[in-house]
Amino acid sequence: xxxxxxxxxxxxVQEGDNSIINCAYSNSASDYFIWYKQExxxxxxxxxxxxxxxxxxxxxxxxxxxxxxxxxxxxxxAATQPGDSAVYFCAERSGGGGNKLTFGTxxxxxxxx
Amino acid sequence: DADVTxxxxxxxTKTGKRIMLECSQTKGHDxxxxxxxxxxxxxxxxxxxxxxxxxxxxxxxxxxSVSRQAQAKFSLSLESAIxxxxxxxxxxxxxxxxxxxxxGPGTRLTVT
Numbered sequence: 001x002x003x004x005x006x007x008x009x010x011x012x013v014q015e016g017d018n019s020i021i022n023c024a025y026s027n028s029a030s031d032y033f034i035w036y037k038q039e040x041x042x043x044x045x046x047x048x049x050x051x052x053x054x055x056x057x058x059x060x061x062x063x064x065x066x067x068x069x070x071x072x073x074x075x076x077x078a079a080t081q082p083g084d085s086a087v088y089f090c091a092e093r094s095g096g097g098g099n100k101l102t103f104g105t106x107x108x109x110x111x112x113x
Numbered sequence: 114d115a116d117v118t119x120x121x122x123x124x125x126t127k128t129g130k131r132i133m134l135e136c137s138q139t140k141g142h143d144x145x146x147x148x149x150x151x152x153x154x155x156x157x158x159x160x161x162x163x164x165x166x167x168x169x170x171x172x173x174x175x176x177x178s179v180s181r182q183a184q185a186k187f188s189l190s191l192e193s194a195i196x197x198x199x200x201x202x203x204x205x206x207x208x209x210x211x212x213x214x215x216x217g218p219g220t221r222l223t224v225t
Contacts, residue, residue: 032212034212034213036216041218041219042218042219043117043203043216043217043218043219044156044203044216045216046213046214046215049212049213089155091155091156093212099144099161099207099211099212099214100158100161100171101212101214102155103155103156103157104155105153105154105155106155
């Protein structure tokens with residue numbers, strides 16, 4: 001079956017550094033990708049999304065890069081802050097009808113002071 | 114997200130009991146979803162509804178049922194709770210024609 005996965009379960013960064021969180025996907029038909037942030041005890045929060053016809057999209061302090069050749073997605077967080085500590089996971093829409101998303105397992109980002 | 118609320122936030126129940134989790138949204142979205150989250154696994158879709166008259170099974174619907182009482186309300190029921198249904202349950206919404214989903218704060222369910 002198709003899957004969405006993350007390379008690193010835990011990522012530790014120093015405050016102020018840039019963070020890069022990676023995601024591999026296996027369905028070449030996926031046409032939409034989304035990153036979520038989940039803080040402890042809370043529901044997932046939308047961060048940024050990208051369609052398959054793009055290879056880069058920027059938001060406030062975040063950038064998503066899509067490499068369709070190697071089926072790889074990454075989330076870059078600039079100047080990481082303590083409030084960025086959370087689990088980050090990606091999701092893909094595999095095409096076809098409907099809005100169904102397939103979610104990855106997540107990476108824990110820890111920001112060290 | 115205050116636009117999507119879930120009740121209760123925590124629940125402990127015994128094996129065999131029927132339990133209902135409720136979700137309400139003020140986002141005006143047509144589409145609503147129920148997921149469960151387990152440690153080490155991604156969110157898995159239980160049921161989804163694209164409008165009040167539409168109910169669809171997700172990948173793990175066995176042992177669950179849903180009711181879409183109104184555009185803004187979508188409830189999940191466990192007919193006879195079992196311990197392996199212990200998990201975090203999330204409700205989500207999305208707008209027709211858009212793919213991003215917005216999640217509620219979750220319900221932590223423990224079945225003993």
